[in-house]
Amino acid sequence: MNYREWVRDELRGLSKSMGFRYTPLKEIERRISRLREAMETQGMDALLVVQKMDLYYLSGTTQDSTLFIPLEGRPLLLVRRELERAEIESPLEEVVALTSMRELPALIREHWGRLPHTLGLELDVLPVRDYTKYGDLFKGSRLMDASSLIRDVRRIKSPFEIELMRGAGDIGRKTFQRGKEILKDGMTEIEFGGHLETVAKGYGHEGLLRVRSLNYEAYTWHVLSGPSGGIVSQSDSPMGGLGLSPAFPVGASLRAMRAHEPILVDFGICYHGYQADETRMFSIGKMNKKFIDAYQACREIHDAVLEETRPGADCEAIFLNSLRLAKRLGYGDSYLGPPGLQTRFIGHGIGLELNEPPFLAQGHSYPLEEGMTFAVEPKIVFPGEGSVGIENTLVVTKDGYEILTPLEMDILEV
């Protein structure tokens, strides 16, 4: 059977029958049009999109490709592998094969008539060695940093994107609910995490949580029981957990979970690339009163943040208010980490990546806007004993917010 014919005849139908949703052309056009407004302001003639999530956002495909977006004229998607599949996934009209990076200038000239005077690249993630190659290929173009532009456009989510994030939240809800049937005394943290992941994947969870960073890694087995919850590690989060080795010193460990301990499950779900981040507490039998009280404080802080969430609210102010409330509730020294190691954020933007703007954090004084999505996660850490917390993912609406991770907030006790 001829592969290319098979793909053209069969792949779209097969994918759709498995629940694939493709980004509509109108959606892509709106995104590119917002991007072009920013490009014009910056005097950017054209943009070369390389990074996978930016590419997905602006073309609809994650096939191995490069996307050329001129300020005026049609975008050109150049595909290394696999062309037929990119043609199905992307609604863009101009899709061509790219055999080698060296062909880029010729293909762009053929498509657009000339090479750009100024060319934007994602310099926040593009490796130096690749940048040097682009410099050699586009000797007549001035290379500029386009990463802030793209991140800015991606900050405000469309109804189409919010619907996919609701899909992720829905998988999360079903997964946490099933968790009560899975959790058993003596089970290890990592086994519990693994079972939860399998359940989530059965509903379409994609398993990889993308992060825009060279070194920061996200993962979906953040199950911390008892003392594991009191351990800080490499990431900028209130607690990291013990992990499995010095090569992976975060998240669930081989520790067996026991009755009455706090079991914190911080679980990100990915559906069609869009993430929803969520934390709930589990326990086997009743948790000790110290943890129940602290969890109650986390809920109060969570509710207070939601109360403030609406267009125009200042991100830094929300964070600082949560600090004051934590202090008032008696958790000044354990809120967001042990003393001296406390993180300085109560919320992080989320979408195709886990570390998007806005950041509800110290030094981030800017207003919330309608369509922004973020996770809010008050947590309280007792070194050597454990930690508690709650987390939901929200979208800022016209008048307030909508929770994208709807699920009961009581402790999930088995």
Next chain:
Amino acid sequence: MNYREWVRDELRGLSKSMGFRYTPLKEIERRISRLREAMETQGMDALLVVQKMDLYYLSGTTQDSTLFIPLEGRPLLLVRRELERAEIESPLEEVVALTSMRELPALIREHWGRLPHTLGLELDVLPVRDYTKYGDLFKGSRLMDASSLIRDVRRIKSPFEIELMRGAGDIGRKTFQRGKEILKDGMTEIEFGGHLETVAKGYGHEGLLRVRSLNYEAYTWHVLSGPSGGIVSQSDSPMGGLGLSPAFPVGASLRAMRAHEPILVDFGICYHGYQADETRMFSIGKMNKKFIDAYQACREIHDAVLEETRPGADCEAIFLNSLRLAKRLGYGDSYLGPPGLQTRFIGHGIGLELNEPPFLAQGHSYPLEEGMTFAVEPKIVFPGEGSVGIENTLVVTKDGYEILTPLEMDILEV
């Protein structure tokens, strides 16, 4: 309880009781000494290690840190988060806190007496924006590309590293064996993948397969049944699978697996950061003869590659010989992918990352050396129907090879 005291008193014991193995000082010293030989040849005064796996290799920790290695004098580990934990994980003697990147030059001068004339950085992965910051911080230093140096040193594995890779292979063996109890008619690919992952994690598998690349992502749920196995996707691999959405168009899908289909499971295991990559065929009832025959051909090619594996053998020649054998066996058009989409490698180096040298591939004419580790993976693809293949991870020994993924190679039929 004071967090820092708790870590100092308790964390090492807790970690060891959970099976953590730390890199010995002698091991780190040998690695750094080999690196220094290369630095001297290149005229590199000092090196700043940023990327997580290079950092782990050269310091023993993956805490959020930067490692300064001068040509002469003690290395200095500068830790952002978390200092106490890095002190436990790394055997290096000079470990200090780093509050902000801006402090780097002052801390280095204090430690080493001066700033370097030439400073190596990992330019194959370091983002341009970070590079610019280092340029501003080290204005008097000439920045150089140190990535090939580090990759070269990492190419040859020590007995300590090979032992960890054996550990990964051992988890793989137990996981595949359990797979025969898990696989059921009608189960979806992704559920089967999820259950295998959970089993592997229960034995200490770390779940994330690291890759040295901006866009290339690895994952551990590559379960392809029937037609899924005949689909090519974004990665440079013979087949990619259907995946779960346009955002993740590779690997297992929501397709229910059926009797007599070929079910290809390509599963990477990570133990203490070290990966072992392995592929076996499963089937529910007997596979159709076409696939059994093709699988037999894969085994012949696999055995022929092993036959050639020894120090001095040329990597490109091994690949080209495998092509000739595939043709002679009647699989010229389906070996390593459908016509026009066939990949040009039969093996890839593996260790802390999935894409290390050596590459047994077209254009890679260099000799195998003792201590190199690679995965060999002959695969045969029938578009629209399915694919078969086998994969093992090997280490090159003095006289030949050792298989690090020992497991029966017959079809795992349930």
